[in-house]
Amino acid sequence: QVNGCSRKDFRCGRHGPPIRFPFRLNDRETEYGCSYTGFNLSCSDTQKTLLELHPHSGPIQLEVTAIDYQLQQLQVSDPENCLPRQFLKLLHSQISPFQLFSRSDYNYSYTFMDCSSLSCPVYVADSSNTLLALGLDPILCTKTLDILSSSLSLRYDNILVMTWSKPNCSKCEIEGKMCKLKNNGTEDEIECFDRHHKPTKKILLYATVVFVGSVMVTLIIAACLHLYSYFKLKGEDETRIEKFLEDYRALNPARFSYADIKRITNNFREELGEGAHGAVFKGKLSNEILVAVKMLKNTEGDGKEFINEVKAMGKIHHINVVRLVGFCADGSYRALVYNFFPNGSLQNFITRPDDMDHFLGWEKLQQIALGIAKGIEYLHMSCDQQILHFDINPHNVLLDDKFVPKITDFGLAKLCSKNQSKVSVTAARGTLGYIAPEVFSRNFGNVSYKADIYSYGMLLLEMVGGRKNIGQLSEENIQVLYPEWIHNLLEGRDIHVNIEGAEDDRILKKLAIVGLWCIQWNPINRPSITVVLKMLEALEEENLIVPPNPFNSTTSRVVETKTKFSTLELEAIHE
Numbered sequence: 200q201v202n203g204c205s206r207k208d209f210r211c212g213r214h215g216p217p218i219r220f221p222f223r224l225n226d227r228e229t230e231y232g233c234s235y236t237g238f239n240l241s242c243s244d245t246q247k248t249l250l251e252l253h254p255h256s257g258p259i260q261l262e263v264t265a266i267d268y269q270l271q272q273l274q275v276s277d278p279e280n281c282l283p284r285q286f287l288k289l290l291h292s293q294i295s296p297f298q299l300f301s302r303s304d305y306n307y308s309y310t311f312m313d314c315s316s317l318s319c320p321v322y323v324a325d326s327s328n329t330l331l332a333l334g335l336d337p338i339l340c341t342k343t344l345d346i347l348s349s350s351l352s353l354r355y356d357n358i359l360v361m362t363w364s365k366p367n368c369s370k371c372e373i374e375g376k377m378c379k380l381k382n383n384g385t386e387d388e389i390e391c392f393d394r395h396h397k398p399t400k401k402i403l404l405y406a407t408v409v410f411v412g413s414v415m416v417t418l419i420i421a422a423c424l425h426l427y428s429y430f431k432l433k434g435e436d437e438t439r440i441e442k443f444l445e446d447y448r449a450l451n452p453a454r455f456s457y458a459d460i461k462r463i464t465n466n467f468r469e470e471l472g473e474g475a476h477g478a479v480f481k482g483k484l485s486n487e488i489l490v491a492v493k494m495l496k497n498t499e500g501d502g503k504e505f506i507n508e509v510k511a512m513g514k515i516h517h518i519n520v521v522r523l524v525g526f527c528a529d530g531s532y533r534a535l536v537y538n539f540f541p542n543g544s545l546q547n548f549i550t551r552p553d554d555m556d557h558f559l560g561w562e563k564l565q566q567i568a569l570g571i572a573k574g575i576e577y578l579h580m581s582c583d584q585q586i587l588h589f590d591i592n593p594h595n596v597l598l599d600d601k602f603v604p605k606i607t608d609f610g611l612a613k614l615c616s617k618n619q620s621k622v623s624v625t626a627a628r629g630t631l632g633y634i635a636p637e638v639f640s641r642n643f644g645n646v647s648y649k650a651d652i653y654s655y656g657m658l659l660l661e662m663v664g665g666r667k668n669i670g671q672l673s674e675e676n677i678q679v680l681y682p683e684w685i686h687n688l689l690e691g692r693d694i695h696v697n698i699e700g701a702e703d704d705r706i707l708k709k710l711a712i713v714g715l716w717c718i719q720w721n722p723i724n725r726p727s728i729t730v731v732l733k734m735l736e737a738l739e740e741e742n743l744i745v746p747p748n749p750f751n752s753t754t755s756r757v758v759e760t761k762t763k764f765s766t767l768e769l770e771a772i773h774e
């Protein structure tokens with residue numbers, strides 16, 4: 200708008216003539232300078248553009264069918280289709296600001312007739328033949344008016360052309376501009392203005408504000424993104440630090456009270472089993488961390504020694520050794536808290552190959568054997584003090600969800616007072632076969648780390664043989680029958696083992712040979728765990744020499760001699 204004047208035209212309906220200054224629509228508010236007296240139009244219900252004129256005889260409404268702003272003319276018709284009657288009403292009245300006559304080079308003669316057969320008077324231009332052409336009887340018609348005019352534009356087709364002279368906007372219209380009354384000018388002074396906006400200061404200001412605003416919004420968004428990524432990174436850093444601290448805390452076993460232990464195990468709700476040292480319960484440290492809590496029995500002392508020992512155990516970290524998560528030394532209560540391993544102990548998987556539910560396959564069993572050996576190597580070689588397990592057996596090897604073996608129960612010999620009755624408990628559970636002969640009787644030699652090698656060897660043989668003989672063995676003959684059976688296997692005389700292919704055969708033989716070396720009666724003849732690892736990792740099992748049956752006293756000397764010449768250089772043993 201320019202001073203309240205619209206830059207666009209209005210219309211009544213889609214096809215109505217454009218309405219702009221000096222005309223205005225009645226219902227549109229306009230400001231001073233945007234309208235002119237007498238140029239009021241209105242829209243009918245049927246969207247016709249109506250002009251109301253006020254001759255002496257009373258107001259009449261005409262329909263505006265076209266407006267020529269350059270010539271300053273408007274074309275009107277009678278909505279009731281009797282323009283001559285309306286014309287006669289207007290003829291002698293003041294219908295300012297419009298004129299009925301306009302200049303023309305021609306003179307026209309108009310004769311108006313009242314014909315009794317018609318309600319609407321007719322007019323005849325030029326010739327009275329028109330009446331006949333219209334099918335009217337000239338006798339029944341009375342002449343009411345004759346006009347000779349060069350400027351009247353009344354047409355048969357119900358159209359009258361009227362003109363206006365003030366305000367004179369032709370100049371603006373010819374220039375394609377719009378027109379309005381001049382501000383502070385005299386009554387009729389007009390000025391032209393552009394239909395289209397020229398960028399004004401205001402628009403420039405708006406544009407600048409919008410531009411600066413969008414730049415600022417962009418900057419703010421960029422800053423927010425920057426801050427977001429900064430805090431996200433910071434958050435990640437904090438999580439990393441938290442995790443590190445958590446891991447660091449987890450590196451040292453946590454100390455729990457007996458009440459904690461009760462809460463963790465939900466009042467000892469789920470017992471996983473009972474071993475020689477006490478019962479084991481399933482527990483929950485958090486939603487993610489499941490634990491196994493071993494409640495120790497036969498505990499002695501004020502707990503100081505226990506705590507020191509447990510702290511030392513807490514420093515032991517190896518993928519093949521169970522990590523101690525925490526402990527409890529509360530009054531007479533002693534407990535060890537380990538990570539929980541859903542697959543339980545290796546014992547569950549030492550089975551005949553035809554038990555397909557539990558048989559893991561020879562490749563996997565070989566991996567497990569290697570893992571256990573690495574765990575033992577760590578306990579024997581890599582800790583501040585050499586840790587001897589003294590109870591390596593399939594019950595004390597747990598399997599994680601990927602069947603990675605974890606040696607458990609290490610250090611228990613030190614934590615619990617060991618007495619003969621305990622050994623017999625172990626024996627009653629059928630694991631007597633894992634105990635080295637020198638542990639039973641010093642006649643066989645000094646007890647050393649080679650006792651663990653013996654147990655490991657028996658574990659290997661058990662893996663090779665499955666639970667084959669356990670049911671039939673008595674305490675006295677278990678150690679005798681096992682190696683004999685293995686020797687039969689190696690000589691190809693065993694019919695019970697199901698071997699699928701050459702690779703399985705190779706693994707089976709390797710495990711059997713290493714197992715036999717480990718269970719040599721004389722501890723000196725057993726390899727160290729480092730040598731065991733070398734043997735297990737050797738690609739060609741043909742290089743491994745099968746030791747003669749150690750239970751045959753006539754061959755035991757041969758074994759010793761052979762060992763010396765074997766390709767496997769056994770380390771010197773210091774006991």
Ligand SMILES: Nc1ncnc2c1ncn2[C@@H]1O[C@H](COP(=O)(O)OP(=O)(O)OP(=O)(O)O)[C@@H](O)[C@H]1O
Pocket residue numbers: 471472473474475476477478479490491493537538539540541543544590594595597607608625
């Ligand atoms: N961390 C653990 N995760 C899952 N099960 C476990 C865990 N520790 C022990 N168990 C299970 O609890 C049961 C008892 O374990 P425990 O170590 O006390 O006895 P054991 O090893 O069978 O006998 P021993 O203590 O005489 O060597 C076993 O069935 C074992 O599989």
